[in-house]
Amino acid sequence: MGKLKDIKGIARTSAILIAVIIIIIAAVGVYYVVYYEPAPGEPFKIAVVSDVGGRGDLSFNDMAFKGGEEAEEDFNVHMVEIISTVEADYVPNLEIGAKDENVSLIVGVGFLLSDALADVARRYPDKNFVGIDTTAQLVIQDDYPNEYPLPNLMDIWYEEHKGSALVGALGAMLAAYWQHSYIGVVLGMEIPVLWKFEIGYKWGCDWAINWLATNHPELDVGIVATPKKERVLWTYTGTFSDITKGYQAAKPMYEKGALAVYNVAGPLGLGINQAVEEIADQYNLVYGPPFWIGVDANQDWINPGFVIASMMKRVDLGVYYATELVREGIFRDTVTDTNGAITLGVGTEVAGDLKEGISVSTLSDLDEFIAMGERAEQLTGTEVLPMEPAQIRTKVQEMRDDVPDWIWDGIEELEEDIRSGDVEVPVALTQDVVDSWRDVFG
């Protein structure tokens, strides 16, 4: 009985306590709601919604935010970053941007946001939506065919096949120079998008061999002497997450004599890097060969001296151009003209202007990514960069200086030929096309 009384006593005291606290909070709350005035609205805002990779991924999301920052400087806009932590965040996060009256452009980063973008763009017809690497208009085409193309929605795609051709040619020229017999490529799951990389890379290798025959006939060993169908070693690992598989695929390639291996499997690049590091340790190498080739972002900093270059998809430029289109008031016209999908690559035009989005990494890109790396270190508190920024720069510089100028010139020539339309890099999007090119290049 006494115990019960105690409990009742405690309950009464805490009830009074709660009541007092609630009254105080309510009073302060009312005060704030009555006297709180929202900050004066900025005239033009863009909202960039990340995928689950978030800030500090040193790839798609960081590049998108960088593009937004550049747009801030040039177009007098303000960027808001919205970070998604789980997939269920995509719809509400896009909506937060859409509900803000000052936001006129909402950017979704990465193909995972396709469904969410299509959904939200339909419900907010006054706002403009852009997806990087997304297929949101195709979702509209499938689910709401009579609304296709949605006038306020734009997918931005990249010409990965052209970029892959450039690094394929680079790899082949390096292999000829260092007299290695092969180059390699490690791919993720065998999905249509990756065929573009595979065939582009093989085509670039072939272009380089022909180019060498005319320009450097003295180089007649190594990859030049390898039969046409065996020059490129390629493996689909079936995964985008199992780093060990990247190692397992790359290791035999290097053992067979591949000079460079192209990473087309995201994080599996770390597995490729592991294979390179083993060889470097074994022979006490400070610089490659062997090399590997980065993808999507500038990955040259991951192992300075051993990543010869990266095939970059300029997500930053995608965000920047999209902002420009909205700022100039021609966003919706462009959507109408292009069925809601623009392509950035080599020699591509948008609304009559040359707007490119594919490039082979350079030293100045490297600085930007080192800056991103430093920021990611601050953000996560863990070490990201493998060495001091200055040291990374010096090592990459020295590695690049080690490559004869005619190779860099040759790559530039190919880029120029692609831009002018003198050569055309094949796009493989169907099984038939892929098979026919595999018949040619192995």
Add this chain to the structure above:
Amino acid sequence: MKRFKIPEVPMRPFIQSGVGVLLGLFLGALLMVIFGYDPIIAYYWLFRGAFGSVSDIMETLAFATPLMLTAVTFAIGVKTGLFNIGAEGQMYLGAVGAAAAAGAITLPAGLHVAVATAFGMFLGALWAVPVALLKMWRGVHEVISTIMFNWIAFHLATYLIVYYLADPGRAERTVPALPSARYPTLMEGSTLTAVVFIVVAFCIGIYIYLWGTKAGYELRLVGVNPDAASYAGVSSRRVTLLSFVIGGLAAGLAGASQIIGRPPAWSLYATLGNVIALGFDGIGVALIGRNHPIGGIFAAVFYGGLRHGSRLMEYRAGVFSELVRAINGLIVVALAIPEIVAIIRRRFEK
């Protein structure tokens, strides 16, 4: 038949939870003050973000729905004296089951939803059985075995998605549920679907089962006093199995609800990104809800509100996202304290 009478509702848990909420909000406010933010403005946006409009309330409920169930999984374990943290893995299997049944077979509309739901629940329950058997036959502690089974489930699910259920055009996810297997959305554009009714009904059903039936009484008896239970002729083995299976059903339904009851993807990602951590979050929700299936409903809504509302707190009040998560964490911990204390006290009193 004896009619089910709702037991008298004790006030004490409500008071404790109220104090917990206030304490958590206060600690979070303190944190914001330290980092130079205005806590009142931040909380104003948190609340408005979570409950400020009909569509926000629906979004909050959509986040809450799976947590109500994974909370039941943990709660029913505690009620039978078990520490079942296997909801995560069972939920993966439920999601895989629902994705397979919803995407791969064709059935008439109503039936298809039912079959996909049932299959998800079945797989969730099935995944709980080995854990129960290990406990019953070999005395393997459920904490160890459920953690292990969670990982096995993770890799099994990934394998099944990548090699058997992947959408040929979009290999990062499973074939989306056919329209006939989708729960209807409750409002244009909302991600809340009719599955929420099934989920709430399930929670109420568990409540009635635990407090209104003989089997439920036996279950609780084993939790409160296993010796008395065995003296009264209650088989603790049977109760253990039952507790795990019911927990598995709940977790399986949680997984299924995210596939056939959550637009816009209507499918399971190969990374399991759209279900991951729902099982673990359910433990926190169960603790806030005082390990009670009805309490879990309210706790899940609270948790969902934090989840959804915090994005506006971040957007409008500018509180950076890591701090937002820290504040949410503080509130959850403060809320869970009374139940954690209760569990520890019970252990010692035994």
